[in-house]
Amino acid sequence: MPAWPGGPCPNCSEDMPANLVHCQTCRELLNEDLEHDTVEIPEFHPLKELSVCCDAFPIGFFFQCPQCRKELRVHKKYLGKRVSCNFCQAPFSLKVDASQSSSQGFYTACPHCRKELRIAHKYLGMTACCKFCQGHIQLLEKPADPVDS
Template sequence: MPAWPGGNCPVCGDYMPRNLVHCQTCRTLLNEDLKPIQVAPPEPVELKEIAAMVEVEPAGFFIECPHCQRELRVNKKYVGENVACKFCSGQFVFGNNVKRIGFYVKCPHCDEELRAAEKYMGMKVACKMCGGKLQFVAPAAKR
């Protein structure tokens, strides 16, 4: 099978340099020994939409001290434990009887910390930093 020697295209007449397979202008096959083949494109496959919603438990809570009413940030590992206020040193058990103002989570998409009000617990939201979708879920019961 000889290579294209160079010369004018037999269809459009434009000059084509040596060793080409197709005319650069009209895409005609320049070597008569070659036969064009038809490649059937694959059938499209329907893709399932990925639910990128990630459930996130609070890493901790913002609560109101029952003694001085100042806001405290308390890690979730202290739920059910005796804690002391860093402002007034008042001691109390961190449980359901303490007024929760909000909670904080670490975004699983961008690792930024997010603060949310209690009313958002159970809701599906977007991270304000990266737009990643997450759902705030109540923490599992302590064992």
């Protein structure tokens, strides 16, 4: 059985490359030595695009120095530890409490575009959109515990 040599389709006259079985436009069988498919090709229906929602966790927090009231950006690894202010060197202990005014919010990286986002505590546990890429993000306080299987 010879392969399709290429050229115009006998049904729609579209130019088709060599070695095809069916016309790419009208699906006409190009090689007469072959039989028509017994399975019909279903009609194409595009699927509605699904939005992806990724989890985002705090990388660090924004605090107000209790002494000089300047804003400090502190990584989460320093929570619960005694630190000093970068501006006035006043020592204080870092504790995150959403009701407390010392912690003003947190920062995280968008899992879609990797840009840094500054987020208020009231949005923890909610789904939001990145202001840069509009990617959907689930803002979580800490990663879920692994499930034993």
